[in-house]
Amino acid sequence: MNRTAENNALWSYLEEVVDPEIPVLSIVDMGIVRDIQQTGQALTVTITPTYTGCPAMDVIAAAIRMELMAKGFSPVIIKNSISPAWTTDWMTEHGKQKLKAYGIAPPNPKQQVCSDELFAPHEAVQCPHCNSWHTSRISEFGSTACKALYKCAACKEPFDYFKCH
Amino acid sequence: MTQSYTNYILHLADNALILGQRNAEWCGHGPVLEQDIAITNISLDLIGQARSLYQYAAELKGNGATEDSLAFLRTEREFKNCLLAEQPNGDWAQTILRQFFVSTFQFYLYQSLLTHSDSTLAAIAEKSLKEVRYHLRWGSEWVIRLGDGTEESARRMNKAVSELWCYTGEFFVPADYETAAGSDPAGLKDAFYSKVREVFTQASLAVPENVFMHTGGKNGMHTEHLGFILSDLQYMQRAYPGCEW
Numbered sequence A: 001m002n003r004t005a006e007n008n009a010l011w012s013y014l015e016e017v018v019d020p021e022i023p024v025l026s027i028v029d030m031g032i033v034r035d036i037q038q039t040g041q042a043l044t045v046t047i048t049p050t051y052t053g054c055p056a057m058d059v060i061a062a063a064i065r066m067e068l069m070a071k072g073f074s075p076v077i078i079k080n081s082i083s084p085a086w087t088t089d090w091m092t093e094h095g096k097q098k099l100k101a102y103g104i105a106p107p108n109p110k111q112q113v114c115s116d117e118l119f120a121p122h123e124a125v126q127c128p129h130c131n132s133w134h135t136s137r138i139s140e141f142g143s144t145a146c147k148a149l150y151k152c153a154a155c156k157e158p159f160d161y162f163k164c165h
Numbered sequence B: 001m002t003q004s005y006t007n008y009i010l011h012l013a014d015n016a017l018i019l020g021q022r023n024a025e026w027c028g029h030g031p032v033l034e035q036d037i038a039i040t041n042i043s044l045d046l047i048g049q050a051r052s053l054y055q056y057a058a059e060l061k062g063n064g065a066t067e068d069s070l071a072f073l074r075t076e077r078e079f080k081n082c083l084l085a086e087q088p089n090g091d092w093a094q095t096i097l098r099q100f101f102v103s104t105f106q107f108y109l110y111q112s113l114l115t116h117s118d119s120t121l122a123a124i125a126e127k128s129l130k131e132v133r134y135h136l137r138w139g140s141e142w143v144i145r146l147g148d149g150t151e152e153s154a155r156r157m158n159k160a161v162s163e164l165w166c167y168t169g170e171f172f173v174p175a176d177y178e179t180a181a182g183s184d185p186a187g188l189k190d191a192f193y194s195k196v197r198e199v200f201t202q203a204s205l206a207v208p209e210n211v212f213m214h215t216g217g218k219n220g221m222h223t224e225h226l227g228f229i230l231s232d233l234q235y236m237q238r239a240y241p242g243c244e245w
């Protein structure tokens, strides 16, 4: 990321662009925006997908273009970059808090989990509703590629966990 | 870049697309809701990987090729996927075993591509490998759960082994375009079978010996199944050329 005092305004424009599948998170919070280059009124924004099959990427690219063109920039070129590969460690602390307030448990730090071991114990995830750690995994796969399904034994509510990746 | 190298990228893309399409047939039909979601998530990952590869192949090919024209407008004989990817879903055991074999192969293949001299391909491999790790763990757990489960689940898993084992050999017989691309699939053979043996042991499944291995898919000679897959997959673009939504 190349956020500096000089281009900070450009980055804050992109904080207005949200992930359509998790509308409380901006694409900056998600760690999807990797770089912004400005030459005069021309901008090149580099973004990276969360998962290769993420269906939101085309919508996100169009939303970035509209946001920046509305601010008077032209042309706005979107570049896709896949290396280094996106990781949940790129999500901002601010983003994780918003995710939790929205009812989705934020990802644990990557080094702590993500094991290849078979039948590994499920990672401990805190319930976003009641903060209990007394939760269990229902499925490693959820409503979108980036989430797993959990349930809470304390408040009995099911919830999504934004799994570490 | 040469035609041969484009063919190599298409081969990798076709493997991902055809298996992704097969898995997608489970959508709404999974044995339980959570596993229906799991297999379709894996399908989505595979189609995502296929998209990255087709986009790259289209760029190499030029002449107006796009990811869509490569996926939707090539004929059966132009597809270069391995025969295993196109085999029918069968029951859950057969789908699981097919996924486990492909994920195991992709796991070692993508690892070997991380250091490929083509940095675009290496980047696609790096991104895909993160997803394949999940698929491999999920597939391995299911092979063990079914193989070492009830009498009925073990019977079905053994049947799946006898149906699909004969398609695993094709991974390791290099097509000309693989050798030209500096890929050495034969070098992955030992790692593949030792991983399979490890999981089969835990699953109480016997490893078949001396099985005749079918080949041909990499060079466009497919089983009767691929044509039916393509007629589903390509229907919209064939019936309404250039349609968008």
Ligand SMILES: [Zn+2]
Pocket (backbone or CB within 6 Å): A127, A128, A129, A130, A131, A132, A152, A153, A154, A155, A156, A157
């Ligand atoms: Zn709770």
